[in-house]
Amino acid sequence: MSELLTITGLTKRFGGLTAVNAVSFSIVRGEVIGLLGPNGSGKTTVLNMISGHLSPTGGTIALGEETISGLAPNRIALKGVARTFQLVRGLPSLTVRENVVASLAFGRRKLWGEEADREALRRLEEVGLAGRAEHSAQDLTYIDQKRMELARALAADPELLLLDEWLAGLNPTELRTGIDLILSLKERGITILLVEHVMDAIRAVCNRCVVMNAGRKIADAPTAQALADPHVVTAYLGDAHA
Numbered sequence: 316m317s318e319l320l321t322i323t324g325l326t327k328r329f330g331g332l333t334a335v336n337a338v339s340f341s342i343v344r345g346e347v348i349g350l351l352g353p354n355g356s357g358k359t360t361v362l363n364m365i366s367g368h369l370s371p372t373g374g375t376i377a378l379g380e381e382t383i384s385g386l387a388p389n390r391i392a393l394k395g396v397a398r399t400f401q402l403v404r405g406l407p408s409l410t411v412r413e414n415v416v417a418s419l420a421f422g423r424r425k426l427w428g429e430e431a432d433r434e435a436l437r438r439l440e441e442v443g444l445a446g447r448a449e450h451s452a453q454d455l456t457y458i459d460q461k462r463m464e465l466a467r468a469l470a471a472d473p474e475l476l477l478l479d480e481w482l483a484g485l486n487p488t489e490l491r492t493g494i495d496l497i498l499s500l501k502e503r504g505i506t507i508l509l510v511e512h513v514m515d516a517i518r519a520v521c522n523r524c525v526v527m528n529a530g531r532k533i534a535d536a537p538t539a540q541a542l543a544d545p546h547v548v549t550a551y552l553g554d555a556h557a
């Protein structure tokens with residue numbers, strides 16, 4: 316087993332609030348890991364530190380053998396980490412294809428012109444959105460915005476894909492489509508860390524779950540075991556997503 320991501324003692328303080336408190340876990344290549352926990356437990360803050368959108372107050376993050384904590388987001392993207400955001404961050408005035416072409420500029424393989432267009436279409440096909448490539452991004456339905464966001468992340472050709480509540484807000488049919496899409500990425504060997512509240516999706520796609528509560532890691536186990544852990548059940552009690 317080779318670890319792709321190793322997080323050690325990761326800590327983030329915002330003034331007096333310790334949002335992430337000495338969290339350690341690792342991800343083996345090819346795994347899909349769920350990062351769970353009640354609202355405000357620190358999940359997105361962990362994701363933001365992995366992608367470089369926040370600098371840790373303490374601890375380290377290594378991608379393979381290389382320490383990436385504290386690097387700028389574009390440097391981390393170049394090393395093979397891509398992400399989606401809770402709020403879709405497309406460029407609404409551009410077409411769907413142009414949105415994906417724009418994110419190719421941040422990937423490990425710099426592509427331009429026709430080559431970039433071909434690669435963008437390939438990524439849009441992967442997420443089932445090739446038919447809307449020439450539509451304006453602002454005309455997309457919600458699930459198609461999510462698809463475009465995923466195609467933009469895949470365009471960076473990631474080794475590690477971070478999904479921040481990518482399935483949130485989808486109806487049951489769309490959710491099935493979304494889960495199948497994540498499973499197809501898993502089959503292709505992309506390592507995925509996903510922050511998610513949708514339990515059906517977590518059960519369907521995650522090999523293992525790391526669970527946080529109030530900034531601390533409270534469980535790290537195969538999915539069924541993590542979800543049945545008494546500490547996890549207690550942490551979720553009273554939370555709207557339980």
Ligand SMILES: Nc1ncnc2c1ncn2[C@@H]1O[C@H](COP(=O)(O)OP(=O)(O)OP(=O)(O)O)[C@@H](O)[C@H]1O
Binds near residue numbers: 332357359360
């Ligand atoms: N930039 C920031 N400045 C100050 N406090 C922050 C900042 N970002 C997050 N926090 C606080 O850190 C804590 C953890 O937030 P975080 O968004 O990581 O939680 P989460 O587990 O992702 O929650 P949710 O499931 O609601 O998205 C919260 O108390 C939040 O208010």
